[in-house]
Amino acid sequence: MIEDLGAGRRARTRTLAEARADAHARADVRVEAMPYLPASSSPYAPVGVDTSRIVWAETVGGPGYTHATLARGTRIRFEDTDGHACAHVVVFNADRHGERLNLADTQKVPWQAYLGAGHPLLSGDGRVLATVAADTSTRHDALCGVTTLAANRRRYGAGEAHSATPAGRELLRLAAAKEGLGARDLPPSVSFFKGVRVEPDGALEWTGSAGPGVTVDLIAEMPITILVANAPHPLDPEDSYRSTPLRIHAWTAEPSSDRDPWWSGSPERARAYANTQQYLTARGIR
Amino acid sequence: MTVTWATYEADYFDYSGPMVPGAVVLDHEIAPRSGWSAVVSAGTVLTLVDVGGNQSGDCLIYAAADTTERYSVPDTLVAQRNAYLVEGSVLMSNEGRPLMTIVGNEVERQDTIGGACSKESNTLRYGHHTRFHHACRENFLLEGARHGLGARDLVSNINWFMNVPVEADGTLGIVDGMSAPGKRVALRAERDVLVVISNCPQVNNPCNDFNPTPLRVIVTDPSASVSETDRR
Ligand SMILES: [Zn+2]
Numbered sequence: 206m207i208e209d210l211g212a213g214r215r216a217r218t219r220t221l222a223e224a225r226a227d228a229h230a231r232a233d234v235r236v237e238a239m240p241y242l243p244a245s246s247s248p249y250a251p252v253g254v255d256t257s258r259i260v261w262a263e264t265v266g267g268p269g270y271t272h273a274t275l276a277r278g279t280r281i282r283f284e285d286t287d288g289h290a291c292a293h294v295v296v297f298n299a300d301r302h303g304e305r306l307n308l309a310d311t312q313k314v315p316w317q318a319y320l321g322a323g324h325p326l327l328s329g330d331g332r333v334l335a336t337v338a339a340d341t342s343t344r345h346d347a348l349c350g351v352t353t354l355a356a357n358r359r360r361y362g363a364g365e366a367h368s369a370t371p372a373g374r375e376l377l378r379l380a381a382a383k384e385g386l387g388a389r390d391l392p393p394s395v396s397f398f399k400g401v402r403v404e405p406d407g408a409l410e411w412t413g414s415a416g417p418g419v420t421v422d423l424i425a426e427m428p429i430t431i432l433v434a435n436a437p438h439p440l441d442p443e444d445s446y447r448s449t450p451l452r453i454h455a456w457t458a459e460p461s462s463d464r465d466p467w468w469s470g471s472p473e474r475a476r477a478y479a480n481t482q483q484y485l486t487a488r489g490i491r
Numbered sequence: 492m493t494v495t496w497a498t499y500e501a502d503y504f505d506y507s508g509p510m511v512p513g514a515v516v517l518d519h520e521i522a523p524r525s526g527w528s529a530v531v532s533a534g535t536v537l538t539l540v541d542v543g544g545n546q547s548g549d550c551l552i553y554a555a556a557d558t559t560e561r562y563s564v565p566d567t568l569v570a571q572r573n574a575y576l577v578e579g580s581v582l583m584s585n586e587g588r589p590l591m592t593i594v595g596n597e598v599e600r601q602d603t604i605g606g607a608c609s610k611e612s613n614t615l616r617y618g619h620h621t622r623f624h625h626a627c628r629e630n631f632l633l634e635g636a637r638h639g640l641g642a643r644d645l646v647s648n649i650n651w652f653m654n655v656p657v658e659a660d661g662t663l664g665i666v667d668g669m670s671a672p673g674k675r676v677a678l679r680a681e682r683d684v685l686v687v688i689s690n691c692p693q694v695n696n697p698c699n700d701f702n703p704t705p706l707r708v709i710v711t712d713p714s715a716s717v718s719e720t721d722r723r
Contacts, residue, residue, distance in 0.1 A: 303642040309564075309606020312663060314615045318604070319661035329628070329645065331611030348574065348604065350565025353587030374585070388559040389643040391585070403657040407575035407600065409568060439569040476615045 238266030238450055251282055251454050261455035267448035268436040270376035272384055273455070274299045277490060279425040280458035281335075283433075285342065285398040287449035288417035291438045292397040293351045293373045295381075296326055296334040299428035300488070302386055304328045308347050308393045314473045318403065320345045320395065323467035325477055326423070332481040335423045335431075336461050342419035344400030344412055350393045351377060352439045361446050370446040376434035384430050397421045399438035411440045426460050426481055428490065496625075496694065497523030497703035504542050505673025506707050510595035511536040514715035521548075523703035524692035526630030528637060530555045531680045535712045536594060538677045539688070541652045543704025545668030547691035548651040549607045549627040551635075552582060552590045555683040558640060560584045564603050564647040574657060576601035576649065582678070585646075590684050595677030598652060598670045605655040605665055607631065607648050608693045617695040630689035638685055650691070651676050653698045667697045 218224040240263040241247040247262030260279065265271050267290055275281070283292045298304035307329035312318045314327055322340040325333040351373025357364025364372035366379055374391070381390055398419065400412035425431075435451040437443070461468055461478065469475045485491075499522065509515070516535055520542075521527045531537050539548055554560040566583035568574055576582075578596040581589045593601070606612075609628035613621040631645050652670040657663045678686075690706050691699055 307606065307612075307647075309604065309647045310609075310612050310615075312604065313606055313655075313665075314612060316664045317661050318657050318663045327612075327615075329609065329611065329642075331609070331615050348565060349569050350563065353566065353585070355587035356569075388585075392646050393563065393565045403574045403661075405659070407573040407657075409572050409574060439565070440572070472618075473615045476619070480611075480614060 238264050238269055247454060249452060249454070254454070254456050258456040258458070259454060260457060261453060263453045265433065265435045265451040265453060267450045268371050268376065270380045270432070270434045271453065272380040272430070272432045274384070274430045275425050275428070275455060276457070277425055277427050277485065278458055278460040279455050280338065281423045281425065281431070281453065281455040282420050283397055284418070284420045284452040285414070286417060286452050288414050289447045289449040290435055290451040291399045291448070292451050293377065293394045293434040293436065294397065295377065295391060295394045295432045297430040298328060298334065299430045302390060302430065304330045304332070305390070305392055306334060306395065308395060311395070312347055314477065315471060318347065320347055323470055325467070325474055326395070327477060331477065332484055333426045333477050334429055335425050336467060337421065338424045338461070339420070339422040342398050342415040342421055344398060344415045345421070346396040346399060346401040346438065348409065349396065349401055349439050351434060352436060356439065371436060373434045373436040376436055377432055380432035380434060384432065396438055399441065401440060409440065411442055424458065424461055427485060496692070498543060499523060499705065501543065501704070503544070503672050504704070506542055507540045507673040507675055509536070509538045509709045509711045510675050510677035511538065511711055511713055513711035513713035515709060516712050517708070517710040519708050521688060521690040521706040521708060523690055523705055524625055526634040526687065526689045527708060528634040528685065528687040531684050531686050531710055533680050533682050534714060535710050536677050536679045537686060538595070538675055538709045538711065539651055540707035540709070541670045541674045542672060542707055543702070544672040544674070545652060545670045545697070545700040546704045546706060547653040547693070547698040548706050549631070549689040549691050550649040550651055551631060551646070551687045553640070553685040554584060554590065555685045558638065558644065558685060560586050560588070561644065561646060562590060562648065567603060574604060576603050582649070589681040591678040591680050593676060594679045595675065597674040597676065601676060602650040602653040602655040603648070604657070604663065605650050605653055607689065608691060613695065621695055624694065625692040627689035627691050627693070631687060634687045634689070650698070665696050665698045668700065
């Protein structure tokens with residue numbers, strides 16, 4: 206790897222020829238947080254995945270954000286490389302952004318507050334946007350959302366996107382804006398890699414990280430737009446702002462089918478996939 | 492076959508009254524299955540009465556001055572580090588700022604994780620035969636439209652008088668309510684807020700005792716003197 210040139214490392218840029226040469230000389234810099242293009246060239250390609258099928262490969266900084274619009278049947282793998290990533294995720298139907306993640310339905314319909322392998326991410330329109338297909342972390346949270354500018358100012362002194370301690374919501378606003386979406390389009394988000402449990406009296410207990418190297422896989426069950434912010438969980442007890450990189454790989458795979466155990470894991474889920482299938486068939490999406 | 496969708500009048504109904512004294516600014520009966528909305532001014536108190544008992548009032552709250560700032564389940568839960576709403580709970584916005592505070596509550600706990608019912612989710616939860624049952628999402632969309640709001644503005648909500656326990660293994664769901672005729676909850680507006688309430692039409696689970704009944708909403712202004720009429 207070549208060292209990051211960083212701020213203020215100016216070369217000779219007095220003339221346009223010098224400035225262009227200087228710009229070109231920066232191209233081969235490699236840093237921790239960056240996308241890999243083509244995606245098949247990712248130095249961290251998941252083992253067992255045909256690299257020619259990889260459509261998105263990126264390490265999101267801690268903190269940082271990213272976003273993508275993906276085809277039905279895309280498998281998305283998040284990895285908490287160093288143990289302190291927290292992937293705050295919002296998913297939309299790519300064709301109709303008004304259809305989006307509804308966390309209350311995502312918990313209520315399967316009668317389960319805690320997300321894990323096989324859990325559907327449901328829209329408010331009674332369909333499955335994506336399925337949690339694999340999970341080596343088991344520490345997730347669908348109750349606490351993201352930090353806000355107001356909360357981060359109180360806790361860390363700053364929460365703006367440009368600050369060293371950006372709030373998760375500020376990052377999601379930017380991810381949303383890049384996909385043509387605004388503040389109205391941000392429902393409560395789900396958090397992967399940081400766990401919370403509900404005590405009998407309702408108290409929210411922090412169960413935290415499962416450690417470095419754990420992964421969560423999602424399968425896009427329809428064309429989706431996905432927003433991802435990597436920022437500390439609102440209940441993270443660490444005094445300092447603690448955030449490490451989040452690695453993302455996505456590859457062309459298969460949407461869920463009746464061969465998958467979660468397809469008919471409960472009558473509610475079976476009907477959720479049936480609704481999704483009906484919508485896609487009518488829409489002409491295979 | 493005649494289907495009874497709701498009970499509009501009954502001997503056991505208890506319309507109660509405001510929890511916090513003050514001049515009555517507004518007093519409205521939300522008919523079973525219908526929606527209601529109004530701007531509630533800072534400092535005034537909204538009392539919601541469960542007239543028939545165990546009737547869920549699905550509720551969304553927006554900052555009146557900028558409706559992109561709205562009630563947020565996660566921000567509310569994080570602020571109090573608890574999944575249930577009780578007296579003293581502050582209802583927070585998606586910007587981490589207080590919208591309303593629960594200043595009175597006559598049931599053990601109030602729900603904010605169960606979400607609103609919809610025709611669409613009813614098909615998942617109870618089968619496609621429920622597709623044409625009226626639902627809270629319909630009421631939210633119609634009431635919201637009166638204020639320029641649409642599907643993009645619907646987020647996770649509060650369910651007054653609904654009971655949604657979470658068990659140790661994460662199992663959650665709607666069970667029999669802990670409310671009764673005349674039980675109340677009172678909310679003080681911390682800013683001018685737009686309150687939207689759907690008197691839940693659900694007849695497929697116990698959130699309304701399988702029998703939608705009226706809700707009464709009363710807004711009082713504690714800073715204004717109580718008139719003779721109100722004191723009666
Ligand atoms: Zn309802």
